[in-house]
Amino acid sequence: MAHKRRMTAKRRRFYDSSIFVILSIVSVFAILVLVAVAAFLLINSIPAFTQVNQWGFFTGTVWDPTNPIEPLYGMVPLLVSTLIVTFVSALIAIPIGLGATIYLAEIAHPKIRKVMKPAVEVLAGIPSVVLGFFALTVFAKFMWEAFAPAWRPSDYLNLFNGAVFLAIMMVPIMVSLSEDAVNSVPRSLKEASMALGMTRWETVWKVIIPAARPGIVAAVMLSIGRAVGETMVVVMATGSSPQLTFDPFSSGQPITSTIAIEMGEVAANTPHYYVLFELGLVLFAITFALNYVADWAMRRHTERYQ
Template sequence: MIAVLTAFVLVLALASYFLARHRAQVMSGGQPASLHSRPSYHGAYSLLWVLLAGIGFLILLTVVPNYIMTQTLLSQIGEAAPDTAFIERQLILSDAKALAEGRVASQTGELRQRIAAEYSSISTTWTWVRIVLVVGAAMLAAVTTQRSVSPQYRARNRTEKVVRAILAAMATIAILTTIGIVLSLIFETIGFFAELDWRIDKFLFGTTWSPLSGVHTGNMDPDNVGAIPLFAGTLLITLIAMLVAIPVGLFAAIYLSDFATKKVRGTVKPMLEILAGIPTVVYGFFAAITVAPFLRNTGESIGIPIASESALVAGVVMGIMIIPFISSLSDDVINSVPQALRDGSYGLGATRAETMRQVVLPAALPGIVSAALLGFSRAVGETMIVVMAAGQGANLTANPLEAVTTVTVQIVMLITGDTEADTAAGPAFTLGFTLFCITLLMNMLAQRLVRRYRESYE
């Protein structure tokens, strides 16, 4: 039904656009100069209002009723079965919805059947309310905007005002989403540390990570929430990845920008950028099936033991994945350096290599640092490659030939494990907040260094 209503609103908006534009053309009498706004602005004004009214009511009447129905039915379940936990009530409600929609439920019973009947009744009522209000709002907007078409009507000004309001709303949503994410991280982190009696030092400097080991007793042991192995593993794998990606990506960008012919550049650059489109799970499979056995067999042949899951394997493959990010961005930055700087260097007798090393690279350094930061952020947030190639055990070691894990892998394991989400949310969100703070500080430091260098250069 939602898809049908959406299609109706879109068709009505397009029809309203063409009708309003046609009415404006007819009113102009073949003289567009007699209109304050062009006919297309009258059509766009009508289209925007129909879309805003129809889609706005559709979203509002989809989100709000679902919330009301959920809370109402959960309260009814609580009254009928007061001894059930909240997660059990959610399971009963999920089964009731499945029964009402004709799907297979995990369990059936009298309570589920009764809630299913109630859900079906409420859902039917809200469906008709949604249809009437969405269609009515869209039709009202269409009729109102059609009647406003006149030679003196300032459709262009009003259309631009509506567009500015939409853009401001989208920007506000983005800002509020960011604030919401940060606040959720902060509140969950505070709750986690409160559960540990504010033993923050145990989390920041502890060397044992097993946060769910004492959950069955109802208490979380502060001695088992040391995140040092996770951050050490993350740093080790990221360092290996950047040691692979930065030299290869930067040298490839230098070659393609100033040394390669147009034919070579036109062939190699697209091939490099293809790497960015490969799914990370494919990289992880490549690391586990191809790279890991190769490195293990090579190490055995020279007497160096290399684990099947190691930081070296994950770091090397992750570095290969990051190469196109650094190469493409660095190439664009190097090409954006003014040609006058190169010509001036050539005029002083410098070679192409000397010009690149002493003129172009210093001028492009801020952009190159930004590319490296993007690659660093990409490496820190990677999960699939680490899961498949580096292991999941929290092993504190500086040896890249051993298995390690990262922060993101542990977050996934905590959230998707068998433990209740409320119990695992604290450690997971705390890890996320700590990683957020670390990356934020590194970005601020890098921006300060870039700004300082740019001021001294200019």
């Protein structure tokens, strides 16, 4: 009997440690992939540091990499396009996303919530190429003709067109994540507030949203990160013309579009090729920073209140 028990203990220890080892390997692998991607971008963009004027890259206002006389690699028009598209889409998506979150979490009847939440999450699953197609064929035409002849966008395909569909992609992510954050606010806090004679609206505004704020901030940041990195919609909807413009209703070409469009045509190991990798590095830095801010917002909460 004693002998048998010792064997099972040994066996249990073996299972225990092998699970530990397997999980460690899996998680290390996930980190390795991230490191590998970053290294790949960095290594491929190192030649650009010497072959392309870096001052010109970061401050140049003309992106004309195929100019036979003097190729110009100014990323400012691309960055501005990315920022406009992101900013406008955030401007559209944040109010809608937060409104929908509060409605779903606090106002909607449970029956409605049961239908709405999965519906919103399905929306997140629409392939971006489908949205891009819709932007290209339907919405661009609508914008062009809706207020004509009094007003037309500066270009038929424009940054605003892309931003609208990025917003459509952002809303479900934001709602899904921030609704979780609002729902994880303990019921006891809501009861405490109601018992003090607060109305439902005062409770939502003064107790529930502040308590869920870090989660909401994280949701917003992650969805903005999604907008910055999204490619297909902007390739199809924004007109792909790398001009420096601050008008959201004219064509533009965000960083992601540029990489997607030009990488297929560029000759390998040329300055243009390396610069595209450097653009990827810039994009990576932006999304990394956004994710870091989201993470920081969540951490700050746990340090302060738990």
